Amino acid sequence: MSTLHTVNKSPFQNQTLISCLGHAKAGDSVLMIEDGVYGAMSGNAMSEVVAGLGANIKLFVLGADVAARGIDAGRVAEGVTSVNYEEFVGMAASCDRVQNWL
């Protein structure tokens, strides 16, 4: 049993990503989309917080939204997997439920 969570807010804007990571279960997947992709970057003030809270959670980022924002793929944090929309669909299908953190 697992949940796919999506987050679409920058962690610099509000606590949504933090709240999501605080509620996700070990083995759940968290996919950062839209402005949420800023939560997937390395080398910023939130990187360690996200890595710490996400230690037992599988972290993903939507590649299309990373590219749209001019973020070099090399800046995506280690341990965060980049996916495309087809893989997003596949993740939604293979989990038990989807929870969207708005």
Next chain:
Amino acid sequence: MKFGIVVSEGPYTHQASDSAYNFVKAALATGHEVSRVFFYHDGVNVGTRLSIPPQDDRQIQEQWTALAKEHELDLVICIAAAQRRGLLDQNEADRQGKDANNIAEGFRISGLGQLIEMGIQADRTITFGD
């Protein structure tokens, strides 16, 4: 697998309707079914046929209308949210004594019960919003 999709932000202001569109296209391309797309909150504004976006931008309403036509998608605009925001089909316009309608081809207006029904019938319900 059957997906139900909720779009709860307006076009252009928010990326939600674009993300939902990309998700639906990808789901259909990978052999899944999309049982319904339900537009709620400001998401109802996706369904106006009177928007005129700049030529060099994506045409959000037209994209949805075309996708709905190609795949016989059920695009439902919430009536309660639509009434607040001035989205009407001809039926509603007649009933409410308004002089125009503005709903785009491929969309229909119906009640919130359609959202709950979608949640019951779909294998996964996914919301794109703010």
Next chain:
Amino acid sequence: MSDVKKFLYVNRKAPYGTIYAQEALEVVLIGAAFDQDVAMAFLDDGVFQLTKGQDTKEAGLKNFSPTFRALGDYEVTKLYVEQESLDERGLTLDDLQDIQYEDEDDDYEEKPSIIVVSRAAMADVMADQDVVLSF
């Protein structure tokens, strides 16, 4: 699969500044007619929706907070409220409306609808659902 699904309406936003809380309630009220297993979750700024004493007259807004007290009549009787979210905002249960329902299985005794749970317990509630609708 059984015909009854577990629906959770997740409320994480404060009332009035945006319409989400108000339109979420409209979904819950309509959804009540579908005889599903329904619960609501209030966490983060969503706990502000339940405060008592909301007076919207001067602000010129519609006060929808009395609707929460009517939820019991719609058989929406499980309102999970996160303790940590209350603590962070300096709120206690006393700051929230007294929301009750009549338990038809227990001689229509009035019982509290609000269930205060820890963050960990809230995570358990979330992980136990079929459909999670977020507002």
